[in-house]
Amino acid sequence: MIPAHTGLQDGPVYLDYNATTPIDPRVAEAMRPYLADWFGNPSSAHAYAAQPKAALARARTQVATLIGADEEIVFTGSGSEADNLAIRGAVLAAKSDRPHVITQVTEHPAVLETCRALERLHGTEVTYLPVDGDGLVDPAALAAALTERTVLVSVMAANNETGALQPIAELARITRAHGALFHCDAAQAAGKIPLNVRDLGVDLLTIVGHKMYAPKGIAVLYIRAGVALEPLVYGGGQERGLRAGTENVALGVALGAAAQLAVEELADGGDRRIAALRDRLHAGFAARLPGRIHLNGPADGRLPNTLNISIDGVQGHELLAAVPEIATSTGSACHSGDHTPSPVLRAMGLDDDRSLAALRLSLGRWTTPDEIDRAADLLVTAARRAA
Ligand SMILES: Cc1ncc(COP(=O)(O)O)c(C=O)c1O
Numbered sequence: 001m002i003p004a005h006t007g008l009q010d011g012p013v014y015l016d017y018n019a020t021t022p023i024d025p026r027v028a029e030a031m032r033p034y035l036a037d038w039f040g041n042p043s044s045a046h047a048y049a050a051q052p053k054a055a056l057a058r059a060r061t062q063v064a065t066l067i068g069a070d071e072e073i074v075f076t077g078s079g080s081e082a083d084n085l086a087i088r089g090a091v092l093a094a095k096s097d098r099p100h101v102i103t104q105v106t107e108h109p110a111v112l113e114t115c116r117a118l119e120r121l122h123g124t125e126v127t128y129l130p131v132d133g134d135g136l137v138d139p140a141a142l143a144a145a146l147t148e149r150t151v152l153v154s155v156m157a158a159n160n161e162t163g164a165l166q167p168i169a170e171l172a173r174i175t176r177a178h179g180a181l182f183h184c185d186a187a188q189a190a191g192k193i194p195l196n197v198r199d200l201g202v203d204l205l206t207i208v209g210h211k212m213y214a215p216k217g218i219a220v221l222y223i224r225a226g227v228a229l230e231p232l233v234y235g236g237g238q239e240r241g242l243r244a245g246t247e248n249v250a251l252g253v254a255l256g257a258a259a260q261l262a263v264e265e266l267a268d269g270g271d272r273r274i275a276a277l278r279d280r281l282h283a284g285f286a287a288r289l290p291g292r293i294h295l296n297g298p299a300d301g302r303l304p305n306t307l308n309i310s311i312d313g314v315q316g317h318e319l320l321a322a323v324p325e326i327a328t329s330t331g332s333a334c335h336s337g338d339h340t341p342s343p344v345l346r347a348m349g350l351d352d353d354r355s356l357a358a359l360r361l362s363l364g365r366w367t368t369p370d371e372i373d374r375a376a377d378l379l380v381t382a383a384r385r386a387a
Contacts, residue, residue: 059256089229162297163306331358
């Protein structure tokens with residue numbers, strides 16, 4: 001039984017779960033004793049260390065269970081940090097004169113900017129693979145781009161704007177057959193679809209707490225046993241020497257609890273419930289604005305909670321400004337009042353009109369059929385008025 005969420009009561013309909021998720025009250029409850037009572041440093045040699053140390057170990061196991069890993073879990077302070085640690089860490093640890101990295105154009109800035117910094121600062125060559133109209137990488141293009149100098153390939157599991165699922169198992173197989181490491185940013189996929197690092201064949205995988213009902217400021221990098229990384233943060237030997245700093249026990253516990261809830265929710269068919277609501281929303285638009293709705297991203301092979309659509313004749317940001325009862329995102333970025341199309345939609349070949357018309361509607365644990373019907377009503381009415 002999902003407990004009610006006080007943060008969502010009386011507010012606009014929240015359809016922005018890909019931006020961040022509310023903290024599940026059960027997660028907040030699990031972390032509370034580690035804020036209120038169990039304050040000890042897990043590295044201390046006395047009794048106050050015992051509870052925090054055991055709790056952190058339990059949390060690591062809970063996260064490992066979500067992704068089919070053993071104890072190969074390193075906590076970080078954000079998804080961006082986990083991506084930085086994976087990519088920079090693998091490249092620097094390779095100790096190559098002219099390392100080569102392959103990624104793709106619709107990655108999150110946490111990946112793209114890390115690659116750019118490696119180009120700028122560490123003589124790394126980076127290949128940015130293109131995507132097709134659905135936002136997908138062609139495995140043959142990856143195979144053609146691999147060289148003897150390729151140290152690492154980094155491709156996300158699911159895109160944050162369209163929900164497009166990359167063919168990770170195939171991309172990882174090609175990469176590892178070539179002797180390079182494979183990193184997957186699974187920030188948006190973890191908890192929403194089943195993920196198993198062994199089946200996927202990945203070496204490194206990023207998970208982010210605030211995308212799966214844990215607080216912001218906690219994430220995980222899965223590091224397959226035997227993979228060497230250069231740390232980002234040097235100091236004490238915490239997190240197997242890969243991330244110095246006294247552990248944030250409460251947030252680690254929170255992510256562990258969130259991972260366990262995600263395992264239970266997936267086993268319970270929660271992903272199918274959300275996909276059905278997502279499709280009801282899409283159908284609501286298509287039936288009432290015939291010919292004006294275009295799906296951005298693949299119809300199949302998409303996160304169950306994500307609907308990215310463009311509505312002909314309206315700009316996404318204008319539509320949302322007219323409907324403050326809905327909290328969701330557009331396919332554009334606003335810089336000092338100017339709206340520019342999302343680089344992700346642009347990379348998929350969408351023209352500016354269609355990109356600027358895009359809405360990213362993302363559903364989650366507290367989304368109800370009533371909310372979906374209300375969102376469709378309000379947005380359809382506003383779109384009719386605007387056209
Ligand atoms: C795909 C993806 N990767 C990485 C991140 C970064 O996570 P964080 O905000 O914890 O740094 C996000 C968050 O928006 C994301 O969607």
